[in-house]
Amino acid sequence: MAVERRYFRYDVSLAMHLEPVDRFGKQLNAERRQLVSELEEEQLKDLNAQLDEWLEKVFDASSSALHVFYTLNHRMNFFWWLLDQLIETNDPRNSNDFKFRLKEDSKFKPPKNGKNSSVAPLIIALYNTIDAHLSELISVVDSSLEGKIFIYANPDFELFDDKKFVTNLDVLASSGVLPAKVLRLMIDKLNILETVLERIKDAFCQMSKPESWDLYDVNLSAGGFSFESDQKYELFNYMDIFMNVDDEVLICRGKIISVNESHREDRPFRVGVEFDLLTHEQQHKITIFEQRKELQDAMSKVTID
Numbered sequence: 001m002a003v004e005r006r007y008f009r010y011d012v013s014l015a016m017h018l019e020p021v022d023r024f025g026k027q028l029n030a031e032r033r034q035l036v037s038e039l040e041e042e043q044l045k046d047l048n049a050q051l052d053e054w055l056e057k058v059f060d061a062s063s064s065a066l067h068v069f070y071t072l073n074h075r076m077n078f079f080w081w082l083l084d085q086l087i088e089t090n091d092p093r094n095s096n097d098f099k100f101r102l103k104e105d106s107k108f109k110p111p112k113n114g115k116n117s118s119v120a121p122l123i124i125a126l127y128n129t130i131d132a133h134l135s136e137l138i139s140v141v142d143s144s145l146e147g148k149i150f151i152y153a154n155p156d157f158e159l160f161d162d163k164k165f166v167t168n169l170d171v172l173a174s175s176g177v178l179p180a181k182v183l184r185l186m187i188d189k190l191n192i193l194e195t196v197l198e199r200i201k202d203a204f205c206q207m208s209k210p211e212s213w214d215l216y217d218v219n220l221s222a223g224g225f226s227f228e229s230d231q232k233y234e235l236f237n238y239m240d241i242f243m244n245v246d247d248e249v250l251i252c253r254g255k256i257i258s259v260n261e262s263h264r265e266d267r268p269f270r271v272g273v274e275f276d277l278l279t280h281e282q283q284h285k286i287t288i289f290e291q292r293k294e295l296q297d298a299m300s301k302v303t304i305d
Contacts, residue, residue: 009221010290015213015244017206020237025148025253026089027240030203035087036196044080047189054182068111068123069182075130076186078105079193082137086200091147105134119179122165126183129160130190133197145251145277149240152201153208159194162187210244220290222283224254224274228267235259239273245289252278 020028051073055066078101085092092098110127113120136154144150162169162183169187172180206212218225233239233256243250258272 008287008290009219010294012218012220012290012293014216014218014220015210016216016218017210017213017242019207019240019242020233021240021253023238024089025238027204030087030089030200032087035199035203036083040192040196044189044192047185047192048077051182051185051189054178054185065179069179069186071108071111072123072126072130072186075105075108075127075134076189076193079130079133079137082134082141083193083196083200086137086140086150087196089148089150091144092141093147102138119166119169119183122162122169122183125165126160126186126190133194137197148253148277149251150204151208151251152204154201156198156201157194159191159198160187207240207242210242210249213242213244220286222275222278222286222290224257224272226258226270226272228262228264229269229271230267232269233259233271238276241273241275245285248285250278250282250285252276252282 022028051069055069055073081101082092085095110131111120111123113124117123136152140150140152141147166172169180169184173184216227218227235256235258237256239254239256241252241254253276254273255276256271257274258270260270260272262268262270
């Protein structure tokens, strides 16, 4: 029935979010320099160079401290690699080394809590924070729509603050205490990565909050929809479409196939959109939704004596 009625159209009201994208699927409100600045990328390079130098030249290869710091730094490098892929709206899973990176990261274990170490709580908190960010990003990748639309549903977070765990880290670092110096560099690095993640979430936050979406009056079918707009969309441009259909969010991509005059002053354009990346199951849900609305409207007109 869903296939037979693919082009059956019906006027309905839908809460939707429309996100313009370029021909490669990259969202237009999230250019790279909006998410990470050149200065921040230079700072990351400098921090990485300093960390590599300290870890290679100062710590003994057999020391437990080297292993802990190597673990933290390696996981942050994976964190940045994932962010870098997502900034460009690339599916990390399409990279040749994604499985290798994921496997290598899974080998790391949380550091042990040294009873006599004043920095142990800081190191453990640092590890757990990195672990939480990695888990979230991997979940974002795994739950993406065909590796093209990524949803960041987790709430905002505060940047990692070392002062919650050690009050004198900066004093120790400036006085030449080596572990403190390395931790200071690592926390600075993590804060940059967290800032970038926060910007990514801000850029894509509205699509993750159906309760904030606008209500559209649309002429809907399982193949696409049209709506009246005060904005003139460019013909053949693409958009990511988020629809609340019977309290279930359907996500797909659409192509603008028509832009005509609507003869309304407040919304002078009628925009036609053709669905792309819509599954048969989603098409069926849209058709059932239309049929139910059609039946409800018909029943509301029936006069009962």
